[in-house]
Structures are given as structure tokens and as C-alpha cells.
Amino acid sequence: MNFKNFREYLSWLYFQYLLITGIYVLEPWEKSIFNSVLFSAIAMVVYTSYVFIPIHMRLALEFFHEIFGGQPESTMTLMN
Amino acid sequence: MARSTNGDSLKQLNHNGLKWDDSGKNGYHKKPAEQKHGAGNGVASRQNKQESFEQAPMYVAVCTYMGFGIVTLFGYFRDFLRAVGLEKCNLAQEREEQKDFVPLYQDFENFYTRNLYMRVRDNWNRPICSLPGPVFDLMERVSDDYNWTFRFTGRTIPNVINMGSYNYLGFAENNADFLKTVADKVQQYGAGVCSTRQEIGNLSIHEELEQLVANFLGVESAMTFGMGFATNSMNIPALVGKGCLILSDELNHTSLILGARLSGATIRVFKHNNMHSLEKMLKEAICCGQPRTHRAWRKILIMVEGIYSMEGSVVRLPEVIALKKKYKAHLYLDEAHSIGAVGATGRGVTELFNVNPADVDVMMGTFTKSFGASGGYIAGKKELVDYLRCHSHSAVYASAMSPPVTEQIIRAIKCIMGKDGTTEGIRRIRQLAENTRYFRARLKEMGFIIYGNDDSPVVPVLLYMPGKVVAFAREMLQRKIGVVVVGFPATPITEARARFCVSAAHTRAMLNQVLHHLNEVGDLLCLKFSRRKRPSSCSLSEETDVGLDS
Numbered sequence: 001m002n003f004k005n006f007r008e009y010l011s012w013l014y015f016q017y018l019l020i021t022g023i024y025v026l027e028p029w030e031k032s033i034f035n036s037v038l039f040s041a042i043a044m045v046v047y048t049s050y051v052f053i054p055i056h057m058r059l060a061l062e063f064f065h066e067i068f069g070g071q072p073e074s075t076m077t078l079m080n
Numbered sequence: 081m082a083r084s085t086n087g088d089s090l091k092q093l094n095h096n097g098l099k100w101d102d103s104g105k106n107g108y109h110k111k112p113a114e115q116k117h118g119a120g121n122g123v124a125s126r127q128n129k130q131e132s133f134e135q136a137p138m139y140v141a142v143c144t145y146m147g148f149g150i151v152t153l154f155g156y157f158r159d160f161l162r163a164v165g166l167e168k169c170n171l172a173q174e175r176e177e178q179k180d181f182v183p184l185y186q187d188f189e190n191f192y193t194r195n196l197y198m199r200v201r202d203n204w205n206r207p208i209c210s211l212p213g214p215v216f217d218l219m220e221r222v223s224d225d226y227n228w229t230f231r232f233t234g235r236t237i238p239n240v241i242n243m244g245s246y247n248y249l250g251f252a253e254n255n256a257d258f259l260k261t262v263a264d265k266v267q268q269y270g271a272g273v274c275s276t277r278q279e280i281g282n283l284s285i286h287e288e289l290e291q292l293v294a295n296f297l298g299v300e301s302a303m304t305f306g307m308g309f310a311t312n313s314m315n316i317p318a319l320v321g322k323g324c325l326i327l328s329d330e331l332n333h334t335s336l337i338l339g340a341r342l343s344g345a346t347i348r349v350f351k352h353n354n355m356h357s358l359e360k361m362l363k364e365a366i367c368c369g370q371p372r373t374h375r376a377w378r379k380i381l382i383m384v385e386g387i388y389s390m391e392g393s394v395v396r397l398p399e400v401i402a403l404k405k406k407y408k409a410h411l412y413l414d415e416a417h418s419i420g421a422v423g424a425t426g427r428g429v430t431e432l433f434n435v436n437p438a439d440v441d442v443m444m445g446t447f448t449k450s451f452g453a454s455g456g457y458i459a460g461k462k463e464l465v466d467y468l469r470c471h472s473h474s475a476v477y478a479s480a481m482s483p484p485v486t487e488q489i490i491r492a493i494k495c496i497m498g499k500d501g502t503t504e505g506i507r508r509i510r511q512l513a514e515n516t517r518y519f520r521a522r523l524k525e526m527g528f529i530i531y532g533n534d535d536s537p538v539v540p541v542l543l544y545m546p547g548k549v550v551a552f553a554r555e556m557l558q559r560k561i562g563v564v565v566v567g568f569p570a571t572p573i574t575e576a577r578a579r580f581c582v583s584a585a586h587t588r589a590m591l592n593q594v595l596h597h598l599n600e601v602g603d604l605l606c607l608k609f610s611r612r613k614r615p616s617s618c619s620l621s622e623e624t625d626v627g628l629d630s
Contacts, residue, residue: 016606
């Protein structure tokens with residue numbers, strides 16, 4: 001399929017999204033409701049991941065570092 | 081068409097049915113070259129019998145369920161709005177005084193109609209304003225309120241290619257030369273019969289037709305009825321009753337199911353075209369007998385169809401006949417779609433498999449599909465047909481077939497048999513076979529998932545998702561091609577499809593145009609789900625040079 005510009009490609013992608021989710025058969029106001037609900041759900045997921053993932057990653061790395069990386073240090077200090 | 085692994089022989093021998101069943105129904109599997117069971121006159125039929133029911137990738141089923149789920153949720157939402165009063169209800173509703181009675185419109189079927197079918201019903205019931213030939217004219221209609229009401233703009237859409245009519249041999253035509261005999265008979269007999277067969281509606285033209293049908297099929301005697309659906313539903317109760325057993329295929333047509341239920345016999349369903357399942361049920365029926373008393377069944381009737389119209393698959397006739405003879409059951413074969421459309425001279429599945437027609441106890445068929453008329457027939461031994469003349473509801477109570485329709489069938493059969501002195505009939509049959517093979521091969525090459533036997537002119541193209549089904553029908557109409565799409569409840573919920581009916585009246589140019597547009601729409605909507613390896617196009621041109629399997 002040949003797309004003249006990027007906009008046409010985006011509109012084809014939107015068309016595929018309509019077909020796959022089955023929204024294609026609904027009336028326009030129902031489409032808007034579904035799109036806004038889906039968009040707000042995705043926005044909340046993105047915001048939550050932005051807020052919490054760095055903290056969780058840091059805590060997880062510290063936990064595993066303490067289990068595996070912490071042992072040699074403590075025996076060395078005991079010997080010294 | 082896919083090649084065999086020993087690529088030099090184009091024609092393969094048929095496969096032993098039991099081995100085919102072991103690999104199951106799903107997935108694409110090819111049958112290696114093995115000797116067919118000697119049935120009928122024992123000559124191995126050198127025909128390429130490949131039936132594929134390829135499964136789509138898993139994400140397709142997931143998306144289909146998701147699509148239905150989302151639209152169902154919105155259906156509940158709209159029902160809530162209607163109940164609260166925020167929205168007007170356009171469908172039938174109970175009156176205020178009856179709100180406390182048993183609800184009439186709350187079952188699933190009404191919910192489905194209100195919330196799913198109504199949204200998209202512009203794809204069905206399209207009014208046609210010409211004869212349903214290879215091209216036809218449609219009336220243009222638009223809807224202002226999302227398909228609750230339609231209005232006609234007054235224009236017609238001319239020359240839409242017709243891929244939905246059951247016009248297999250192209251007899252839906254209005255050529256004045258061909259229809260001359262029909263016009264003469266209307267002059268002679270009038271248009272209506274005004275009586276039933278048993279009373280005073282038995283015209284000489286009916287006798288002539290029945291004799292001709294019996295000759296055509298190679299049986300002793302035949303009887304015709306005015307309506308194809310009524311042939312099944314009204315005659316099965318005359319043949320079987322309480323104390324009899326009916327073994328019916330999973331995908332039988334509604335007319336067969338209705339006839340079986342009306343008869344009062346016990347009905348057991350075996351898996352589609354699965355000989356293991358049928359044999360198991362036959363064994364159990366013979367060993368255990370009737371449910372509580374364990375007496376022997378009075379009659380065991382196996383009901384199958386020649387071509388199943390939703391799948392395009394062909395019945396495994398030699399194996400069914402072998403089972404029938406072994407367990408002493410009777411066979412009822414409904415050739416609605418296969419008579420005239422398959423077989424070297426159009427005699428149906430008995431000819432396709434080289435089976436003696438006397439082995440099939442009751443041969444039934446309709447004249448609606450390949451003969452361009454209406455009505456049905458039942459053929460078989462003389463005692464059977466004479467019994468039906470007295471005891472069939474359709475013969476006793478239903479009005480007889482009208483004379484112009486009868487003459488149309490007579491002329492169509494004479495044309496097919498060659499009795500009108502031309503080779504038009506055999507030309508049409510060959511053209512249909514060629515069109516079928518070409519169309520199916522090209523579709524497989526493009527990457528669509530198609531069900532059914534390579535010989536069957538009914539081609540279901542799987543679409544799966546509800547949104548794509550609707551978009552497909554609309555896009556094809558915009559490109560001036562009329563297709564029939566079928567979804568739930570006529571098919572399983574995950575297997576919505578578009579059903580193409582190839583006709584002998586389609587020229588190669590028309591088929592090429594349809595295929596070109598199908599290719600475009602397939603890319604636009606992402607419908608090419610097939611995961612098979614596709615043969616290169618050079619193998620296709622070799623196929624078309626070889627003569628037909630006749």
C-alpha cells in the first residue's frame with residue numbers, strides 16, 4: 001500500500017484501531033466516549049509509571065545488592 | 081493451488097478417510113497419494129480432494145472476542161439510556177400496562193438485534209432492481225439515523241458484479257431466445273395452478289418434469305415440490321417417525337433440522353464430515369438400541385448434504401456409503417448446492433465420487449441454485465416416491481409448482497443434458513469448474529483464509545472481526561462488487577465470513593476485476609491471515625493449461 005504522506009499512514013492506523021476494537025460500528029459520540037476513556041486510562045498508566053518506576057527500580061537494585069554484593073564486604077571487615 | 085510433494089503428478093489419488101481424521105480438523109494438511117477406498121464401480125477416482133480449514137493466528141480470535149465484548153458493553157449502555165428515558169426506543173416495546181408481565185424483548189436474540197444488527201444492517205437486504213445475473217443493479221439507499229430507517233435516493237447503482245447469487249450455471253438470464261419455451265407454456269397453462277398436486281393441480285408438465293429429473297439423476301423415479309425448504313421440512317416427517325434414529329451432520333441446514341424435529345425421531349449429531357464420529361454413533365445405536373427399552377431402532381437415517389453452503393466443504397460420500405452398508409442404515413443426501421454445480425456432467429456429488437446413485441436411498445435437491453427456478457425434488461426408488469406422493473404434507477397440502485417455473489427447470493435440465501441439441505450445457509459446466517478453480521487458486525495465492533473443497537463453487541473467505549465484516553461489505557460495494565457477508569448467529573461467533581458464489585456466467589475479466597479489488601480491500605483492512613507458504617504465480621499458469629478433471 002502506498003501512502004502519500006505520513007498523515008495518510010496515521011489515518012490508516014486509526015482505521016485499523018477502529019476495526020480491531022470493533023468501534024467502527026458505533027456512532028460518533030460513542031466512539032468519542034470510548035476514545036476518551038481509553039486515552040485517560042493510558043495517561044494514568046503512563047503517569048503512574050513515571051512517578052513510581054524509578055523508585056521501585058532503585059529499591060529493587062538495593063535489595064539484590066544487599067543479598068549478593070553485601071556478603072564479601074562484611075567478612076572482609078570482620079577479618080580486618 | 082498447492083502442489084503435492086511429488087510435484088510431477090498433478091492429479092492425486094484420494095486419501096483413506098480414517099487417516100485424514102486423525103490429524104484433526106484444524107490446520108492445513110495435504111493428503112499424500114494413496115488409493116481411495118473402492119466404492120461404487122471400484123475405479124479409483126483420480127481427483128484432487130483437498131479440504132482445508134486453516135486456523136487463524138491467536139491474536140485474531142482475541143481481537144474478535146474483544147470487539148464483540150466492547151460492542152456488547154455499549155449495547156448495555158444504550159439499553160440503560162433507553163430504559164431511563166434519555167433516548168427514544170425505535171424498536172417494538174411492551175405497552176405501559178404490560179410492564180409487569182413476562183418480558184418479551186429481553187432475551188439475547190432481541191438484545192443482539194437491537195444493539196448489534198441494527199447498527200450495521202445496511203449491508204443486508206439490499207434491494208435489487210434487475211435480474212440476479214453476473215452483474216446486476218442495486219437501488220441506492222441512505223440512512224439518516226444510523227440504519228433505523230432507510231430512504232431511497234432514487235438513483236440505482238448499475239452493473240455491480242454479483243458474487244452472492246446462487247447462479248452457478250448462469251440460468252438466471254433474460255435472453256428472449258432461451259426463454260421462448262417458458263413464454264409458450266405460460267400461454268398454454270397460465271401462471272398459477274390454483275390447487276394442490278393431489279387435488280386437481282397435477283399438470284402434464286409436472287409429469288414431464290419428474291420423468292426428466294429421474295433420467296437426469298439416473299434413478300427410478302422422482303417427485304417435485306413447489307418450495308425447496310418445504311421439501312426437506314415436510315418430507316422428513318413422512319419418512320421417519322417416533323422410534324427412528326436420525327444421525328445428522330453438525331452443519332446441516334435449518335430445513336433438515338426442522339424436518340428432523342418435526343418428525344419426532346431421536347436426533348443425534350455427529351461432527352462435521354467426521355467418519356470416526358459417525359461410526360461410533362452407528363455402533364452405539366446398533367448395540368444399545370432405543371434409550372430406555374433397548375429395542376432395536378425402527379430405522380436409522382443418516383442426513384448429510386452434498387455441499388455445505390457455509391463452509392464450502394463436500395461430503396465424504398464413498399465413506400458414508402460404506403458405513404451405511406456395513407451398519408444397514410439409510411442415507412438422505414441433500415444436494416441443494418451440489419446438483420448441477422459439481423461433477424463432470426453436472427449430476428452432483430454422486431458423479432463427483434463415481435458412486436452408483438442407487439446406493440443413496442433418498443436423493444433430495446433444489447432447483448433454486450443451479451437451475452434458476454424455485455422448488456425441490458426427492459428422487460429414489462419407485463416405492464419410495466409413490467409412498468411420498470400419498471403421505472407427504474407438501475404433496476397433499478401445498479400448492480403445486482407453477483407452470484413457467486416448471487418449464488424453466490425443464491429447459492435448464494435439457495440444456496445441461498444436451499437434449500436441446502447444443503453444447504451450451506456442457507460448456508457452462510466446464511466454465512463453472514474452470515472459474516471455481518481459478519478463483520480459489522488466486523485467493524489462496526493472495527493469502528486469504530478460505531474454507532472448503534477445491535471443487536466447490538461456494539468460497540467462504542474468513543473475516544473474523546465484526547468491524548472488518550462490515551467494513552468489507554461497504555468497501556466492496558463502493559468498488560461496485562456485491563458480496564454476501566455472514567456473521568453470528570449463522571456462523572460460529574469467531575468465524576464471520578464473506579461467502580462468494582462463483583457462476584458460469586462470470587467471465588475471466590469479471591473475476592479478475594473482483595480479485596483485483598479483493599486484493600486492495602484485503603490490504604486496506606489487513607485480511608490476509610493465511611500462514612501457509614504460497615505457491616509462486618508460475619505454477620498457477622501451468623495449472624490452467626491442464627484439462628479439467630473430467
